[in-house]
Amino acid sequence: MAKLPTDIPELVKQFGPTLHTVPPGGWVHTDKDEKLVKTHCCFCGQQCGIQLRVRENKVVGFEPWEDFPFNRGKLCPKGVKRYMQDEHPDRLKSPLERVEGEGFKPIGWDAAMDRVVSEIRRIQQKYGNDAFALLTGASLTNEKAYLMGKFARVALKTANIDYNGRLCMVSAGAASKKVFGIDRSANPWSDITKAQVILVAGANIAECAPITTDYLWQAREKGAKLIILDPRMTPIARNADLFIPVRSGGDIGVFNGMLHIMIERGWLDREFIAQHTTGFEAVMETVKKYTPEYSAKIAGVPPEMIVKAAELWGPAPTSFLLHARGIEHHSKGVENCIAAINLVVASGRIGREGCGYAMITGQGNGQGAREQGQKCDQLPGSRDISNPEHRKYIAGVWGVPEESIPQKGLSAIPLVEAIHDGRIKGLISICFNPAVSLPDGNYVREALGKLEFYVNIDFFLSETARYADIVLAGSLMEEDEGTTTNTEGRVIRHRQAVTPPEGARQDWAIINEIASRLGYADKFHSAPREIFEELRIASKGGVSDYSGMTWDAIERDYGMFWPCPEPGHPGTPRLYEGGKFGHPDGKAHFLPIEWRPSAEMPDEEYPIILTTGRVVSHFLSGTQTRRIGSLMEQYPQPRCEIHPRLAEKFGIAEGDFVKVESRRGEVVVRAQVVKTIRPDTVFVPYHWPLDRSANNLTIRAIDPVSNIPEFKICAVRVSKTDAPTDAIAQLEMEAGGIR
Ligand SMILES: Nc1nc2c(c(=O)[nH]1)N[C@H]1C(S)=C(S)[C@@H](COP(=O)(O)OP(=O)(O)OC[C@H]3O[C@@H](n4cnc5c(=O)[nH]c(N)nc54)[C@H](O)[C@@H]3O)O[C@H]1N2
Ligand SMILES: Nc1nc2c(c(=O)[nH]1)N[C@H]1C(S)=C(S)[C@@H](COP(=O)(O)OP(=O)(O)OC[C@H]3O[C@@H](n4cnc5c(=O)[nH]c(N)nc54)[C@H](O)[C@@H]3O)O[C@H]1N2
Ligand code: SF4
Ligand SMILES: [Mo]
Numbered sequence: 001m002a003k004l005p006t007d008i009p010e011l012v013k014q015f016g017p018t019l020h021t022v023p024p025g026g027w028v029h030t031d032k033d034e035k036l037v038k039t040h041c042c043f044c045g046q047q048c049g050i051q052l053r054v055r056e057n058k059v060v061g062f063e064p065w066e067d068f069p070f071n072r073g074k075l076c077p078k079g080v081k082r083y084m085q086d087e088h089p090d091r092l093k094s095p096l097e098r099v100e101g102e103g104f105k106p107i108g109w110d111a112a113m114d115r116v117v118s119e120i121r122r123i124q125q126k127y128g129n130d131a132f133a134l135l136t137g138a139s140l141t142n143e144k145a146y147l148m149g150k151f152a153r154v155a156l157k158t159a160n161i162d163y164n165g166r167l168c169m170v171s172a173g174a175a176s177k178k179v180f181g182i183d184r185s186a187n188p189w190s191d192i193t194k195a196q197v198i199l200v201a202g203a204n205i206a207e208c209a210p211i212t213t214d215y216l217w218q219a220r221e222k223g224a225k226l227i228i229l230d231p232r233m234t235p236i237a238r239n240a241d242l243f244i245p246v247r248s249g250g251d252i253g254v255f256n257g258m259l260h261i262m263i264e265r266g267w268l269d270r271e272f273i274a275q276h277t278t279g280f281e282a283v284m285e286t287v288k289k290y291t292p293e294y295s296a297k298i299a300g301v302p303p304e305m306i307v308k309a310a311e312l313w314g315p316a317p318t319s320f321l322l323h324a325r326g327i328e329h330h331s332k333g334v335e336n337c338i339a340a341i342n343l344v345v346a347s348g349r350i351g352r353e354g355c356g357y358a359m360i361t362g363q364g365n366g367q368g369a370r371e372q373g374q375k376c377d378q379l380p381g382s383r384d385i386s387n388p389e390h391r392k393y394i395a396g397v398w399g400v401p402e403e404s405i406p407q408k409g410l411s412a413i414p415l416v417e418a419i420h421d422g423r424i425k426g427l428i429s430i431c432f433n434p435a436v437s438l439p440d441g442n443y444v445r446e447a448l449g450k451l452e453f454y455v456n457i458d459f460f461l462s463e464t465a466r467y468a469d470i471v472l473a474g475s476l477m478e479e480d481e482g483t484t485t486n487t488e489g490r491v492i493r494h495r496q497a498v499t500p501p502e503g504a505r506q507d508w509a510i511i512n513e514i515a516s517r518l519g520y521a522d523k524f525h526s527a528p529r530e531i532f533e534e535l536r537i538a539s540k541g542g543v544s545d546y547s548g549m550t551w552d553a554i555e556r557d558y559g560m561f562w563p564c565p566e567p568g569h570p571g572t573p574r575l576y577e578g579g580k581f582g583h584p585d586g587k588a589h590f591l592p593i594e595w596r597p598s599a600e601m602p603d604e605e606y607p608i609i610l611t612t613g614r615v616v617s618h619f620l621s622g623t624q625t626r627r628i629g630s631l632m633e634q635y636p637q638p639r640c641e642i643h644p645r646l647a648e649k650f651g652i653a654e655g656d657f658v659k660v661e662s663r664r665g666e667v668v669v670r671a672q673v674v675k676t677i678r679p680d681t682v683f684v685p686y687h688w689p690l691d692r693s694a695n696n697l698t699i700r701a702i703d704p705v706s707n708i709p710e711f712k713i714c715a716v717r718v719s720k721t722d723a724p725t726d727a728i729a730q731l732e733m734e735a736g737g738i739r
Contacts, residue, residue: 061083136430138363143508167708192358230244360487391405416443478498602680608682644673662696664697
């Protein structure tokens with residue numbers, strides 16, 4: 001394998017920002033010697049069923065899997081192209097070692113592991129166990145997520161492990177736990193189709209949860225009304241009965257305003273509130289002042305829209321609330337979600353057919369990977385690391401003294417801050433690309449540069465790997481087996497389609513090997529199926545109880561919903577039936593929510609709101625989808641969505657280059673002048689690195705409860721500028737012009 005540079009412009013030159021290395025039609029193949037493997041998409045939390053076509057240990061294409069009930073064969077543009085990663089020439093096929101002044105060099109596994117283990121020992125002896133940290137991911141299977149949590153506490157004995165779901169769903173999770181006592185979508189998706197009113201807040205369903213679109217359309221076919229809250233008129237909003245173009249950070253205005261009207265007009269389920277909830281009096285008191293006019297000012301929309309929303313939602317016989325990161329990625333993300341959930345509980349429309357609530361999960365295992373103990377405050381089974389009973393139980397499962405399990409560690413952003421100020425010196429990251437996906441990118445990259453030793457485990461060389469001392473070649477989803485838990489709470493089975501290429505290893509085998517060299521071979525020897533067996537026991541009695549599930553039953557039933565507390569139990573597709581909630585008192589707990597400003601509001605210097613998010617053809621930090629030619633064709637570089645009125649003010653026309661600047665950094669991207677965005681707001685998707693990274697602009701403010709970053713609002717200014725001259729631009733010029 002050739003020597004690789006560590007210098008980014010050099011890397012860009014070698015690999016290119018667009019890599020049209022796979023023929024657009026895939027491979028030519030015959031039926032002979034081919035097999036179909038029923039499994040699931042590796043990308044988002046919808047976890048669509050798909051059949052991979054496998055020939056000679058290569059994934060060569062796909063077929064729809066019509067029987068799988070969630071998506072019935074349907075797939076989005078990413079799902080149909082995912083197979084192109086498998087034989088990608090960029091695939092890492094050997095561990096790499098950084099040699100100062102020379103770049104990355106392939107080294108053998110034995111030498112790589114020696115170095116990793118001796119550096120862990122050195123750093124922990126010199127600075128203490130907690131000076132070595134772990135950052136993990138929610139694209140990992142349940143088995144790998146469980147393994148990472150155990151590895152941190154048992155082998156590294158560090159408190160400092162957290163995961164990229166911290167950037168994703170923690171606000172929704174914390175809110176659900178506070179109100180309902182359980183962190184999971186409350187209903188299977190089949191309930192969406194039976195609801196007569198559907199409220200979607202901060203979710204770009206068509207691009208980010210594409211299969212859910214079909215459930216909304218099924219409901220609409222039966223006459224359901226659709227309400228959408230988003231500063232941008234996303235594709236789904238174009239067909240909504242009511243589109244509320246809320247100002248970023250203003251949703252509490254809409255939610256409290258709706259509740260105010262529901263109380264005034266008597267659209268409450270008083271009996272349900274009395275029997276199954278606590279705390280409604282305080283909420284009533286708080287929303288008193290949220291008149292339509294007051295609420296409208298907060299939300300930045302006309303008061304009539306809030307009244308109309310209440311009129312649709314309030315008296316409906318059945319309803320469903322869905323939300324995603326649009327209301328969660330805020331320094332008041334938990335409060336946003338609670339204010340939304342209050343509308344559901346006040347209507348009493350939950351725990352019944354066609355009545356429910358869901359947070360749309362993000363990453364492939366966005367649900368499951370937050371239950372198995374890889375969060376800084378958590379043990380398996382969604383247990384609490386500070387709870388002595390919980391610690392004792394898990395210590396028993398792991399066969400370690402309870403005192404040896406570290407206490408709560410730092411969550412992702414404080415963890416990176418601890419790297420920046422020198423408290424953390426060593427890091428292993430797996431399934432995480434912080435250099436692109438964390439807010440305030442310049443600060444994050446500075447922090448990564450300060451690590452004394454850093455190991456990155458991935459199947460492609462990510463932008464964060466540039467800071468690594470050792471890169472370990474891990475496995476793609478189709479090269480391993482295990483389970484994930486989809487957006488509904490359905491635990492499903494991923495089957496292995498191929499073996500990893502020679503020189504790469506399955507993620508769990510890498511972790512087991514490190515643990516074993518650290519002296520814990522007896523505790524880390526299992527492969528996914530046995531890890532699942534241990535996970536079942538570890539989850540028993542916890543909130544997310546998988547103990548009654550087996551891989552065979554999961555396969556037979558097209559997935560099982562937790563809690564599933566004993567073998568033979570059918571699982572629990574719908575939570576809270578009969579008004580039984582997850583708190584010890586069995587009730588839902590209303591909490592009063594007041595609107596408060598976001599961490600950085602627009603001002604004279606930076607007068608425009610920036611919000612960030614996604615486009616349909618790219619996934620997260622883009623390391624995977626930026627390598628698939630046809631997805632790059634669809635959306636080659638980030639653009640800045642800007643309203644014609646705002647564009648005109650700055651003399652910006654469609655396709656012009658614009659500089660977007662915040663107090664923390666800047667990007668130069670092309671303008672996309674669209675009427676579908678609020679005139680006080682611009683939007684830049686975040687799937688690109690370096691000079692094109694939206695996170696150069698975003699703010700490092702976090703929610704005090706969930707610690708989620710405020711990706712959805714900061715203040716910027718925008719101006720017309722010349723074409724960029726960065727490394728990516730130079731390469732594009734050579735290839736015929738900047739796109
Ligand atoms: N194509 C694609 N699909 C994906 C992903 C991907 O990267 N690409 N990632 C997956 C993951 S991990 C996640 S977390 C999900 C994310 O799924 P979504 O949350 O649906 O996607 P985002 O684009 O982050 O944000 C959703 C919407 O929030 C709006 N918004 C911004 N600020 C506010 C606000 O203050 N209030 C309201 N109401 N809306 C606001 C934005 O305009 C945007 O349309 O998608 C998953 N699916
Ligand atoms: N500005 C802005 N920033 C955001 C967001 C936003 O809306 N706006 N959204 C946030 C959200 S919701 C999320 S979820 C994060 C995601 O942010 P990240 O988690 O950093 O993004 P990924 O691209 O998933 O990075 C995962 C890396 O792991 C690798 N990988 C994937 N699967 C596996 C696996 O099974 N094994 C191994 N070894 N490696 C794997 C991929 O190749 C990739 O390099 O970004 C956040 N950042
Ligand atoms: S909707 Fe999500 S899981 Fe389904 S094919 Fe698309 S990316 Fe894959
Ligand atoms: Mo996410």
